[in-house]
Amino acid sequence: MVTLTKDRMMILKDQDVVPFRNRVKEYAVRIGMGLVNQTKLITAASELVRNMLRYAQQGEVFIEVVTQGRENGVRLTFVDKGPGIPDIELAMKDGYSTHRSMGLGLPGTKRLVNEFEIRSKVGEGTVITILKWKNG
Numbered sequence: 001m002v003t004l005t006k007d008r009m010m011i012l013k014d015q016d017v018v019p020f021r022n023r024v025k026e027y028a029v030r031i032g033m034g035l036v037n038q039t040k041l042i043t044a045a046s047e048l049v050r051n052m053l054r055y056a057q058q059g060e061v062f063i064e065v066v067t068q069g070r071e072n073g074v075r076l077t078f079v080d081k082g083p084g085i086p087d088i089e090l091a092m093k094d095g096y097s098t099h100r101s102m103g104l105g106l107p108g109t110k111r112l113v114n115e116f117e118i119r120s121k122v123g124e125g126t127v128i129t130i131l132k133w134k135n136g
């Protein structure tokens with residue numbers, strides 16, 4: 001996989017969410033992603049950025065356009081220095097929430113994208129990478 005462009009955005013407050021969503025949409029449109037996949041990507045991105053603000057207060061997101069063979073895609077990497085996730089397998093279960101919320105954010109996000117990876121260390125933070133192919 002080759003990275004064609006790389007952009008980054010700091011996420012410090014609720015008001016950063018809409019500009020971030022718009023930026024993700026711009027890259028999706030730029031590679032010609034259809035409306036259905038755009039919506040899946042933006043929905044996934046919104047969940048992860050809301051988790052970032054809720055659990056880690058802030059963080060940053062790298063937005064990349066990537067290519068592999070004939071396929072182009074958008075890859076997003078969410079990096080925070082929050083509390084970390086002690087049990088990733090548990091956090092990925094439908095309905096699991098430490099916030100008395102729906103607990104559908106992470107598992108729902110995974111279902112919306114083509115690739116999904118979490119790395120997390122308690123006390124250090126969390127890195128979540130998602131990838132949506134244009135035609136995926």
Ligand SMILES: Nc1ncnc2c1ncn2[C@@H]1O[C@H](COP(=O)(O)OP(=O)(O)OP(=O)(O)O)[C@@H](O)[C@H]1O
Binds near residue numbers: 051101
């Ligand atoms: N960036 C993060 N840092 C630390 N913990 C996290 C982070 N993201 C998720 N978690 C943990 O994983 C759990 C599951 O996350 P998920 O998004 O699936 O559910 P939720 O945020 O609790 O509820 P919902 O997203 O449905 O409102 C959270 O309750 C939280 O404990």
Ligand SMILES: [Mg+2]
Binds near residue numbers: 050051104
């Ligand atoms: Mg959530």
